[in-house]
Amino acid sequence: MVGLLVNRMFFAVAVLFGVVSVTFALMHLAGDPLAGLIPPGAPPDVENDIRRSYGLDRPVPEQYLDFASRAMRGDFGESWRQGRPALAAVLERLPATMALASLAIALAILVGGFLGVAAAARPGSPWDAGARLAALLGQAIPAFWLGTMLILVFAVDLRWLPASGLPGPAGVILPALALAAYPAATLMRLLRASMVETLGADYIRTARAKGLSRRRILLEHALRNAALPALAFTGLQAGFLLGGAVIVEGVFAYPGIGGLALDAVATRDIPLVEAFVWVVALLILGVNTLAGLIAAWIDPRLRERAAAFGGAAP
């Protein structure tokens, strides 16, 4: 287990360094970084002053080295438009996005998990057909459209929930539903497929022959084995959820990091963009590491494989 962790840590640092470098390159390739900052019509000496004060008058390799060494420590300087530390501006908005993404993934696991097991328990039944249709819709409907429909039904017609992300717990429900639809649907299909396969295995037949209850076979024997691909998928969803949050937060005017990122890109607030990408990369790495550890806990074979890579098995 420790070996796996050490492995993951090395990997994480390398990925973070890559992310920092690519962000720097992209933001500089996308045109003059100061495009959004120099007032239209600024005289050349004002432009030079601004360039110097942001350190953009130095050679690009020098800027890169300085940036990379600071970025690896989480220091991105001040947001050009907000005039306060960029990382702080991102972290301030992070809890709202974390609440949204956590609720969405919890909903996806609950709904997708339940539908997946229910559908696999009786393949070909009306239950199965209904669940598969729901999954098809969940995967096909774009989040921004689903969000708008949820607003129309629950906020405009029924008036049960606020239309947009007012501060307070009620504001997170509709955006979380919109965001959860796709991962729930995918989870359901994955789980159903691997459950159906597992339920045909010899050891399940043996369990049946022993006279174990249907519930015990489904939940204790089949689900534990069938859950692995679904778990791996859930880990990978961190990126999707944070990306999807950018869209969904826009639809619901939800005060998370998505809106901040869109704004930062549109106004070329480079420190803010870099801080955002860094935080998101760190989050995705963290979630993936966690998913890897959970998978290793469930499946002893993964632990042995990690040990073979040089780490000491616990």
Next chain:
Amino acid sequence: MKYSHDWEPRVLAGARNDTLREWQDARRVMSRRSLLGMGAVAATGLLVPTGLPSARALPASQTDAAGELTIDLAVEPPTLDPALVYEADGWSVVHSIYDAPVQLGPGGALQMVAAEAMTQVDDLTWEIRLRPGIAFHNGEPLESSSIAFSVAHILDPETASQVAGSFGVIEEVEEVDSLTARLLLSTPAPWLPSQIAPWLALLPPEYAGDPANDFANNPVGTGPYRFVRWDRGSQIVLERNEQYQASGAKGEPIAGSVTVRFVADGTTRVTDIVSGASQLVRSVPFDQLQVVAETADVIAQPIAGCAFVRIPTDVSPFDNPAVRLAMNHAVDVEGIIAALFGGNGERLANVFVPGGLGYDESLAPHVYDPELARQLLAEAGFADGFSTRLAHTTSDRADLAAAVAGQLAAVGIEVALEPVETATFNATWKDPEAAPLRFLTWRPLYDPFTLLGLVISSSGFLSRYSDPEAQALIEAGAAETDPEERDRLYRELGQVLHASPAGIYLWSLTSFYGLSRDVQGWTPRPDDWILPLAAEGAS
């Protein structure tokens, strides 16, 4: 100078008034027709009346001092430092909290806000006398030292304000007495009030001078509302300033507590007003006016601003004035106004707008005449037309640029549209590689100094237009301190720009707001700021 332009907002839909029923009946007819297979754009174009039976003003001030008001704006300001705010949504918040000495009205007329008087003593001196007895929200008295401090703050390189350049003409602020200050200029600047109105919000020197107070995030002003809280990414909460002197031109507060929310998506703003989450929303998308009109009022407010397609003169074939004239004759601007703005807005003869300095109502816009356009192109040697590119920002309505491009294509000018993000758009004004044509809207235009200086003047930092006659008039207008003579110079300039176009002149701007029928007395403004105020003489 006479400005007969009607600045009264029109309530386009709603059940407050019997005269609207007629239109609503007409609208139902339109809806049925739209069901019969009309194109979506054409159908929505008919949702708003082109001739409302009797447009009316909003009811006179009926304020609800204790009430709560929620407003949806589109853009969250990055900071509440007035020197660093450059657009209408930011100004809506800033000028709810702060007062400037003056604001500009139609025709560039000076209207007093925190000042009792602002006069031009001589060509190089403006004098501002503040109203007595005004206090900042923290109790600090408003004195002339605030004027000196606020000017110094804009000019401070540490502030990095984009308007430090124009305020640079102020060489010194002389404090005559505790309420009077004189701005001593290095060169005549008749346009200075147009910079003072949005940017010279009066700061409290003691409070704002202490960096520990972080006034950009915890603003203290003398304005009609005091700052309570800023939930970044979501909303700013304000409460009524009970001490506010409503004698200024801005008006008086209409609510006890105001929550300003930032909702970038137009559809979400619509659902907010329809569901009652907000009572006042900015920029109702044109195709959703009808949805809002079902439950709230839609207000069409003429804005002192213009739309045009910039044409450069430094590259062929646009260096030929006949080509630029042909392009003006090729576009059916009235048709676009009718179909895509519901008839709101006026076709313009140049960049000067109704209610702004230099507007000449006797100068007729170029007529829509595709035949004449083809003939002019043929005479200029482009009988087969030519191909070019037109840039617009991704935040502009794409259908407007597309409509213009489509009509140019009809006379043989093939136009490729290039939507670009705003930062890129602003970085490529003079880039010879960028699209030569660009779709622009510019506001406010009470005083056209900034637009002329930046976009039309041959020395302008955003300009690719050059005409010696126009240049002489632009320079004369920027230095002329007599308002009557300045207006005359700009009218003359308007004729030059009409005959030797700097663009395809399009329409005057209109803003569409959604307003809950529960809100009484709110006054929309021709500068497009949304202030939760009722003003008697705002227009």
